[in-house]
Amino acid sequence: MGGETVTGRLTAMAMHDMLNVLAVLKENAGLLEDLIGLEPAIPAAQKARFGGLFRIMQEQFGVGSDLAEALKRFGSEAAQPHADVAPLLRTLLAVLRRKARGRKVSFVVDEGGGRGLRAALPPAPLAAALFAALERAVDGLAAGSVVRLLLAARDGRGMVRFIAEPGGASGWTDGLQTGPAEDIACEIKDGGAECRVCFPCL
Amino acid sequence: MKKIKLLLVDDEENFVRTLAERLQIRELGSQVALSGEEALDFLAKDTPDVIVLDLRMPGIDGMEVLRRVKRSKKPIQVIILTGHGTDKDKEEAMRIGAFEYHKKPVDIDSLVFSIKNAYRKKMEDMMVAATFAQAGDFESAEQILIDDGMKDKAGE
Numbered sequence: 001m002g003g004e005t006v007t008g009r010l011t012a013m014a015m016h017d018m019l020n021v022l023a024v025l026k027e028n029a030g031l032l033e034d035l036i037g038l039e040p041a042i043p044a045a046q047k048a049r050f051g052g053l054f055r056i057m058q059e060q061f062g063v064g065s066d067l068a069e070a071l072k073r074f075g076s077e078a079a080q081p082h083a084d085v086a087p088l089l090r091t092l093l094a095v096l097r098r099k100a101r102g103r104k105v106s107f108v109v110d111e112g113g114g115r116g117l118r119a120a121l122p123p124a125p126l127a128a129a130l131f132a133a134l135e136r137a138v139d140g141l142a143a144g145s146v147v148r149l150l151l152a153a154r155d156g157r158g159m160v161r162f163i164a165e166p167g168g169a170s171g172w173t174d175g176l177q178t179g180p181a182e183d184i185a186c187e188i189k190d191g192g193a194e195c196r197v198c199f200p201c202l
Numbered sequence: 203m204k205k206i207k208l209l210l211v212d213d214e215e216n217f218v219r220t221l222a223e224r225l226q227i228r229e230l231g232s233q234v235a236l237s238g239e240e241a242l243d244f245l246a247k248d249t250p251d252v253i254v255l256d257l258r259m260p261g262i263d264g265m266e267v268l269r270r271v272k273r274s275k276k277p278i279q280v281i282i283l284t285g286h287g288t289d290k291d292k293e294e295a296m297r298i299g300a301f302e303y304h305k306k307p308v309d310i311d312s313l314v315f316s317i318k319n320a321y322r323k324k325m326e327d328m329m330v331a332a333t334f335a336q337a338g339d340f341e342s343a344e345q346i347l348i349d350d351g352m353k354d355k356a357g358e
Binding site: 016019020022023024026027028030031034035038061062065069072073076 | 223286288307
């Protein structure tokens with residue numbers, strides 16, 4: 001078993017357990033909320049205060065579960081010879097969510113003409129190239145920017161286009177490697193306003 | 203509404219006991235089985251209306267329990283509630299005849315809604331089956347009771 005396969009498997013197993021842990025915590029927090037709601041001795045104002053706290057807890061359980069689910073999927077598919085591009089992209093966005101929110105940069109995935117797109121290479125190298133571009137967008141774009149991620153395929157080549165809005169947001173692509181890995185190309189367009197991660201597809 | 207006979211099957215005891223208590227607060231009493239084997243023992247003695255079933259369990263897993271429930275031809279609706287399911291698992295469970303598929307952690311009100319819908323479906327199926335049986339068409343009556351997706355392939 002190769003290094004990536006082992007790492008992927010361990011990640012998937014750990015995330016599998018993490019989902020269980022989160023489910024137990026969520027149910028117990030929910031039960032506590034139920035019991036407080038049923039307790040007549042607790043004043044209404046205090047119940048409302050508790051309600052607010054429980055809502056935050058439930059929201060955070062949701063965030064944790066999404067992240068664990070995304071990593072579990074990534075880990076369990078690490079050994080696959082082909083990568084499903086849209087789910088892989090969503091996994092990376094889940095991992096980057098907190099940082100992107102802090103920088104006020106958001107992403108919109110548009111599968112459009114690339115629905116069901118599969119890369120003819122394993123997930124890891126493609127993930128590395130996509131993640132580098134995503135991270136560069138978060139670090140290099142102004143607060144309030146939106147990056148549209150367009151999936152497309154033509155003549156056996158797949159691509160993810162990173163289009164930053166508002167338009168003309170150039171410069172964020174500086175430093176991205178043009179050929180991050182064999183078979184994967186990172187093309188910079190429109191004077192640095194757009195980046196395309198290209199790869200062979202099925 | 204009549205009391206729904208509910209069986210919860212999950213090997214994570216901390217989870218399933220808490221879930222049972224939360225459902226009880228919402229007037230849904232339940233029995234708990236902590237493994238696939240325990241679930242099958244329960245089914246040998248009793249017939250719940252609805253089962254909420256985890257998939258990944260040591261020993262007999264949830265998918266196998268679902269298969270055996272459908273093979274038994276008992277009018278039982280099965281809701282899958284799993285933390286580890288893949289898209290393929292979901293497809294397979296629905297093909298075999300699961301009523302619905304939820305991922306953990308699930309919103310309790312969504313789960314209650316699903317359980318009540320599953321029970322309603324069971325009752326509707328039984329009424330339609332009774333109509334066929336009254337008309338002497340026992341084969342159609344039986345088919346309706348086991349027809350939740352997999353039909354003739356149940357148990358294969």
